Amino acid sequence: MAANTETSRKRTPNFRLEITGDNEFKREIQERFQKVKEYLTHMQTNPANNATVMETILDYWIKNNINADDGSHGPTQFPSSYLQVQRGDVDQKLFVTAETSLKNFGKICETHKKLCKGSLKVETKTMKGHVISTSLQCDTNKYHRYMWSSSPYLPNDEYLVNHRINHGLACSGMLPSHYTRFANGSGIGCIEWGRRKDFVTSYKDCVEDAYQESIQTALREEIGSYEELDGINIITDARHGWRKNAKDSSVVAIGENMHKVIDCVHVTKSDDPISQRHEKYGTEKIYETLQTQNVSIKVHAHDRNLSINKFVKGYTVNQNDLWHAVKSLKKSIKNISSGTKKTEDISWSSQLVDKVEPVATHLHWAVRHCNNDPQKLRQIIDSIVPHYENTHNMCHDDSRCRKDDNYEPSRIVLTSKIAKKLLDKAIKESVVYKYPEDYILGKDTFYVESFNNVMNVFQDKRIAFGDEQYKLRSNLAVCHWNENVDREHTSIYTSRNPNAPRHQKGKKVYKKLTFTYRRNIWRKYMDSVYN
Structure with a gap:
């Protein structure tokens, strides 16, 4: 800073500032000074x-960057992004917000700051539901009052957040009672039962559309998987x-090649009052x-429902699930391989104690090698008892x-005649031996059983749902199954237990589940809201 310059005539005291810079920088500074000077001249006249x-x-600059409240001369102290809650505030209200509402909150604060020097405080x-509606009141001007909600509105004047959570609740399979306990327990609000019911009324049509698209796609894929059409x-x-005398039943049909649901029929007692006929x-x-x-x-x-057997045989080739038949035979052999000492060699024999799994394996092998011939299947089954007598003239030539x-x-x-008789009787009373024509193709229904497990995720058997739900x-459940069945796997896990040779084949470690159907349903629902 230069000293004041004395002159022969009186002048207003002045001083000079020295700024480092070239001529270009000097010109820019002078232009900016001139703009501000013109503006001030215009405003002050x-x-x-x-x-x-x-x-x-x-x-x-000082007004906007120096903290004048505490008299400090440092930069303004902004609130820390890390906020530790006080012990008395741990029960405060929680809510769910949307991104656009959060941006709108920032705009409200920014706009108010331009109009007023006061601060906004949450008043009510x-x-x-899961949305909080608040009033923001200025602490210096009572007329500065703003309303803010943590969710934007849909065209039907409903909150987006509540509808989005209703959508997630439906697709998760969560029970309404579980949702209510979770929401109330966590303190994030809870959507009223009436509003959830109103949501389902319009939402179910979108789910039905997604279901129809899923089964139609599955049917086309199944048809295309066969060389001969x-x-x-x-x-x-x-x-x-339900577990007993159910009001509702679901009858599902799955394609054998693609393993996707091609139809799922909902049967109620209004269709047939007898559950066993569903x-x-x-x-x-x-x-x-x-x-x-x-x-x-x-x-x-199918799994050998006799009424289905009778119905199907009038249309096409009928086959029963082999696993259920073998399971029944294993149970019969187990009953004759153990018992009380008093009934030994009468109703059971100790020589059959190790025959349960071997006979089951033998039966599976017989079905796979009968060349679709019922008589040959019976002949192979007839060789089981002589085989365990160590007489092998009836066994397969390649054995x-x-x-x-x-x-x-x-x-x-x-060696015991009782043991031979008991085992022979158990085998010949099995449905595979009595009705070999229903098992010659060796069909299994475990994919349907697996689908029923998925149904349990969405439909708890302990709960009596209404027809709509x-x-x-x-x-x-159908949409979820069709999207994720037979998905790719990342690796194969092999059991290290040498006593379980059947586990040595390995177990697939599948990729994560995908939920594209959820996005499709949400898109359909939003289309219905905006149209």
Whole structure:
């Protein structure tokens, strides 16, 4: 800073400031000074000089950047992003907000700051579902009052946040009672039962559309998976909504090749008052639907419902699930392989104690090697008892017991007539032996059983759902199954237990589930709201 310069004539005291910079920088500074000077001259109606410009600029910067409340001369202390809650505030209200509402809150504060020097404070808080509606009151001007909600509105004057959570609640399969306890327990608000019901009324149509698209796509994929377009193979099963005397039942049909649901019929007691007849009623509806689409059925597999057997044999090839039949036989053999000492060699024999799993394996092998011939299947089954007697003239030519001269039985050899008789009776009373024509193709229905497990996620058997909720949850289960069944796997886990040789095949570690159907349903619902 230079010293004051004395002159012969009187002048206003002045000083000079030295600023580092070249001519270009000097020109830019002078242009900016001139703009501010012209603005101040216009506002004050008096000529403004450089001192006025400097004073105005510095005052403005100090006012907006120096904390005047505590008299400090440092920069303004902004609130920390890390906020530790006080012990007395741990029960404060929680809410859900949307991104646009958060941006709008910032705009309200910014606009008010331009109008007033006061601060906004939250005055009232009202929970509307998971949304909070607040009034922001200025502490210096009582007329500065703003209303803010944590969610924007949809065209139907409903909150977006509440509808989005209703959508997630429906797609999750969560029970209403679980949702209520969770929401109230966490303190994030709870959507009233009436509003949830109104939401489902319009939402169910969007789920139905997604369901129809899913099963139609699955049917086209199933038809395209066959080289000859003369029909498809299906697997069906019924799942009752309750554990006993159910009001609702779901009869599902799954394509044998693609393993996707191609139809799922909801049967209620209004359709047939007898729960035991629901499976037949649903199967008939499935056949009617496929016939209207000109789709024929080549092979129909199910878990041996006798009424379905009778119905299917009038249309196509009927096959029963082999796993259920073998399971029943294993139970019978287990009953004759153990018991009380008093009934030993009367109703059971100790020589059969190691025959449960081997006979089951033998039965599976017989079905796989019968060449679709019922008589040959029976012949192979007839060789089971002689095989365990260490008589192998009826065994298959490629069996080790026939080819290896040094073969020694690994199981207890049957020498007791009672043991032979009991085992022979159990085998010949099995449904595979009695009705070999229903098992010659070796069909399984485990994909349907797996689908029923997915249904349990959306429909708890302990809960009596209304028709609307039951149908909605069934449709969601189908959409979820069709999107994720047979998805790719990342690796194969192999068991290290040498005592479980069947586990050595490995277990697939599947990729994460996908939920594209949820986005599609939400898009459909939003289209219905905005149209």
